[in-house]
Amino acid sequence: MTKKCQIAPMTKRIALFASHGVQALDITGPSSVFTSANRIVTGTAPYSVELVSPSGGLLETLSGVSLDSASIGDTPPEAIDTILVMGHDTRGIEALVAEDRAQKWVTQAVGGARRWGSVCLGAFVLASWGLLVNRTAATHWAAAEDMAKRFPDTSIDPESIFVVDDELWTSAGVTAGIDMSLAMVEADLGTEVATRIARHLVVYLRRPGSQSQFSGVLKAQFANASPYRDLIEWAEKNLNDDLSVGALAMRVGQSTRTFQRHFTAQIGRTPAAFVEDLRLERARAYLASDLALHAVAREIGYPNTNRLNVAFQRRFGVSPSVWRTMHG
Numbered sequence: 001m002t003k004k005c006q007i008a009p010m011t012k013r014i015a016l017f018a019s020h021g022v023q024a025l026d027i028t029g030p031s032s033v034f035t036s037a038n039r040i041v042t043g044t045a046p047y048s049v050e051l052v053s054p055s056g057g058l059l060e061t062l063s064g065v066s067l068d069s070a071s072i073g074d075t076p077p078e079a080i081d082t083i084l085v086m087g088h089d090t091r092g093i094e095a096l097v098a099e100d101r102a103q104k105w106v107t108q109a110v111g112g113a114r115r116w117g118s119v120c121l122g123a124f125v126l127a128s129w130g131l132l133v134n135r136t137a138a139t140h141w142a143a144a145e146d147m148a149k150r151f152p153d154t155s156i157d158p159e160s161i162f163v164v165d166d167e168l169w170t171s172a173g174v175t176a177g178i179d180m181s182l183a184m185v186e187a188d189l190g191t192e193v194a195t196r197i198a199r200h201l202v203v204y205l206r207r208p209g210s211q212s213q214f215s216g217v218l219k220a221q222f223a224n225a226s227p228y229r230d231l232i233e234w235a236e237k238n239l240n241d242d243l244s245v246g247a248l249a250m251r252v253g254q255s256t257r258t259f260q261r262h263f264t265a266q267i268g269r270t271p272a273a274f275v276e277d278l279r280l281e282r283a284r285a286y287l288a289s290d291l292a293l294h295a296v297a298r299e300i301g302y303p304n305t306n307r308l309n310v311a312f313q314r315r316f317g318v319s320p321s322v323w324r325t326m327h328g
Contacts, residue, residue, distance in 0.1 A: 012081035012114075012188070014049045017106060017122075018069065019099070021092020024061035025174050026119040027051060030084065033181035036197045037189060046189060050075065054102045062089055072102065077109035082184070087120025087140070087173070097128040107131065115184065117169035119177035126170075127151040138163040140173035228252065228263055235275065239282055240301040243275045280315050283308065287324045296320070 014034050016027050031049050038045040053059055056071030085106065088096060096102060110116045110131060118126050123139040124147060126132050132154040139147055144158035157163050162171040162180035171180040178201070186194035231252055235243055248271055249259035263271050279300040286296040297308040305320075312320045 011045055011048050013079055014047050015052050015075065015080045015083040015109065016049065016086060017052050017083060017102075017109075018059055018067075018086040019053050019088065019092055019096045019102070020060045021088045021095070022059055022061050022067075023087045023089075023120060023174060024063040024065050024067065026086040026122070026177055027061075027067060029175060029178040030119065030181040032201060033178055033185060033197055036200055037185050037193055040193055040196055041189065054096070054099050054105075072105040075105075077105055078112045080109045080113050082115040083109045083113050084116070084169075084177075085118040085122035085125050087118070087122050088125075093121060093124050093128075096125055103129045113167070115167050115169060117171075117180075119171050119180070120173045123147065123170050127154055132168075135168055136163055136165045137168070137170040138172050138176075139170065142173075228266060236278055239279050240299055243301060245271045248275075276311060276315075280312060283312060283320065284316075284323070287320055293320055 014030075016031060018027060031051075034047040034049050037047055051059070051067060051069040052072055052075050053069040054072055056069055056074065058066040059069050060066055083106065106126075107129065118137075118139075120140050121143055123132065123137050124143070127137070127147065127150070132151065134153060136155040136157060138157050138160050141158055144156050147154070148156040148158075160172065161176040162169065162183065164183075169180055169184065171177045182194050182198055185197060231248060234251070235241075235248070241247075245260055246256050248263075249256045252259060254262070260271060263274075267274055269277065279302070282300050283296055286299060291299070293305045293308065297303070297305050300308070302308045302311070309319055312318075312323070316323060
């Protein structure tokens with residue numbers, strides 16, 4: 001039996017707004033977070049989650065699964081506590097942006113909501129309707145540059161997995177919507193509830209919004225066609241070696257200044273930041289084992305556990321010891 005937390009908040013109405021061509025996980029991820037809170041908290045359910053669309057009925061998602069939705073005509077916008085616009089494919093975004101009724105309804109909901117925003121490419125819809133002027137927002141990394149060009153009055157954060165700008169909450173691609181929803185639940189119901197939901201869903205708790213959308217491994221894979229491919233593969237296998245910028249530059253036969261500039265242009269991260277990505281990615285793998293912290297630090301190239309603690313806390317928002325307790 002699941003032990004429930006002794007909290008009895010008023011039910012908050014969560015509207016997940018979408019149309020045809022929506023990314024299914026953009027919906028099911030946040031929905032799973034909010035409905036999990038209902039199973040954990042005693043008393044009145046903290047959330048009522050609804051999928052809302054311009055016309056109601058079944059929505060065709062990108063995954064091939066159809067999801068039933070309520071019509072905006074049957075959902076009073078003034079009753080909504082939190083509204084999130086979901087990500088869609090290009091055709092879905094264009095069709096949704098052209099929906100005058102949808103724009104009017106979402107704008108009314110945003111005007112009265114305590115909290116509003118988007119998941120993934122839903123930010124394109126909000127920006128197209130003029131709702132992100134002079135705001136800072138996140139979106140999927142692959143669309144960040146295009147969105148920044150199309151909407152110069154919006155500050156696009158291409159790195160963060162989610163961004164909070166007062167009552168505006170926007171997340172990066174797909175699974176980042178889960179991280180943002182966990183942060184919302186923590187703000188509403190506290191850390192204990194958010195922790196238990198994260199453990200139940202087997203996800204990282206409170207992955208900081210400022211954390212990069214790319215992991216070190218993904219960056220390395222992304223760089224397979226770059227002239228630094230061999231260097232990256234060597235660095236991954238020799239994390240406890242000298243991976244200073246000067247040493248890496250010498251290894252590829254470039255001056256430190258030239259290497260710093262070219263590597264950053266190719267990979268999208270400075271050499272030092274990239275090396276830290278690789279080391280901390282490996283640290284998480286070691287922490288899932290029973291390897292002592294001082295041994296983890298030594299294996300990934302940190303001189304002591306204090307250096308590991310500082311870097312890990314800065315990146316993931318928790319200490320290595322806490323992370324091991326939660327996920328080991």
